[in-house]
Amino acid sequence: MQHSSTADIETSRSDTSHSGKRLDGYFNVRRRGSTLKTEILAGVATFLASMYIIVVNPAILSDAGIPFSAALSATVLISFMSSLAMGLYARNPILVAPGMGMNALFTYTLVMGAGLSWEVALGCVFWSGVLFATLALFNVRQAIIDAIPESLRYAITCGIGLFITFIGFKNAGFIVGSEATLVSLGQLSPTLITFFTGMMATVVFVIWRFNGALILGIVLTTLLAVPMGRLWGGDILVEWSGMAAWPDFSVVMQVDIWGALKVAYLPFIFVMLFTNFFDALSCFMALSESADLKDEQGNPRNLKRSMTVDAFASMIAAPLGTSAAQTFIESGAGVSQGGRTGLVAVVISLLFLPFLFLSPLLSLVPSIATAPALVLVGLFMLAPIGKIEWTRFEQAFPAFLAIILMPLTYSITLGIAFGFLSFVVIKVCTGRLTDIKPAMWVSAALSVVMLATTH
Numbered sequence: 531m532q533h534s535s536t537a538d539i540e541t542s543r544s545d546t547s548h549s550g551k552r553l554d555g556y557f558n559v560r561r562r563g564s565t566l567k568t569e570i571l572a573g574v575a576t577f578l579a580s581m582y583i584i585v586v587n588p589a590i591l592s593d594a595g596i597p598f599s600a601a602l603s604a605t606v607l608i609s610f611m612s613s614l615a616m617g618l619y620a621r622n623p624i625l626v627a628p629g630m631g632m633n634a635l636f637t638y639t640l641v642m643g644a645g646l647s648w649e650v651a652l653g654c655v656f657w658s659g660v661l662f663a664t665l666a667l668f669n670v671r672q673a674i675i676d677a678i679p680e681s682l683r684y685a686i687t688c689g690i691g692l693f694i695t696f697i698g699f700k701n702a703g704f705i706v707g708s709e710a711t712l713v714s715l716g717q718l719s720p721t722l723i724t725f726f727t728g729m730m731a732t733v734v735f736v737i738w739r740f741n742g743a744l745i746l747g748i749v750l751t752t753l754l755a756v757p758m759g760r761l762w763g764g765d766i767l768v769e770w771s772g773m774a775a776w777p778d779f780s781v782v783m784q785v786d787i788w789g790a791l792k793v794a795y796l797p798f799i800f801v802m803l804f805t806n807f808f809d810a811l812s813c814f815m816a817l818s819e820s821a822d823l824k825d826e827q828g829n830p831r832n833l834k835r836s837m838t839v840d841a842f843a844s845m846i847a848a849p850l851g852t853s854a855a856q857t858f859i860e861s862g863a864g865v866s867q868g869g870r871t872g873l874v875a876v877v878i879s880l881l882f883l884p885f886l887f888l889s890p891l892l893s894l895v896p897s898i899a900t901a902p903a904l905v906l907v908g909l910f911m912l913a914p915i916g917k918i919e920w921t922r923f924e925q926a927f928p929a930f931l932a933i934i935l936m937p938l939t940y941s942i943t944l945g946i947a948f949g950f951l952s953f954v955v956i957k958v959c960t961g962r963l964t965d966i967k968p969a970m971w972v973s974a975a976l977s978v979v980m981l982a983t984t985h
Contacts (some may be wrong), residue, residue, distance in 0.1 A: 636853035
């Protein structure tokens, strides 16, 4: 982890302009042991590590029926607004943007799985944000944390990771449907070879620790796909439609807030709330540990303010036309470069803005080019699997169900529902009722309602 030397700080003092001094004073850059240059470079590092979301999020949301250009505008806007708020209000070096997992839940579970329109699904996103904001404002996070066993929290992250990986393989045609075996390897073709080459190149970029390894993989795979349909292969995958255009705000305020208020949709709202809440909390805790971003009591710095920003970002995402925004663990890229203050998040937010006008250029990217990023994001999300106590069967079985059922049922919600239900049933049957906190009883009840009303 990079730290600034005394000489660096003195150089920063002598070179800092009047505006730089104001920034330094507002963000306490030097007091945090950093420099303005380090904070700016840390912001660039985090942006490069996470800018794949500008392409990948619209690609996933377009499967739900939201136009790619409109989803891209919404992605950039919420990333800019929420990261700016994280920097100026919470003063933490953390990126907030539409989350992987949340977009998959939105598209493949709510819209394609349960049959909700994308407008109603956005309404579910909105209400989950309202509940998240309420929890953040009243600071009741500890009660909820204590109610859900750690094994299930880890399992849900891992299950979503497997689900996202499965989607990546499916979008690339690497895995296809089969009447005999349900799924099978796709036929060897130029498309499949291009995807596999791009995926392996992205893996090498990650191993070499390139900043922006995933976006480099997307660019390379797109370039490899250019000859498709021209020199070999079937359909043309990459077609030029222009460099820049005005932002597409056609889905702004198209959210169906009141249509989402049905009893049958409550489990979906809860699952979104649960996933976003714990993703945010775990991200804050992990970053605070790795970079010593702690307060005097040893808790993550400005946690309540950071959670509040995350909550309102989720609520605002729906009217803008995208799935919920959440904290990005890729923020660790900037932290590892020495970023320590909210100035990092401000830099990140400003770097997003130019992409509002580049939707024609970014629409060049075919699904086989975003697929490697999905596969690797799924791998990254599997990191907590070693923290599950597999030797304790009463903990291991609910976790296993949650992990395995998400990709097998093509539903994040079903994986969570059966994970919760099995945990409660096991505790009841073994006479350990005191292990079941009120929030788990509510979770199990909502799971039953969801299964009864949607299946």
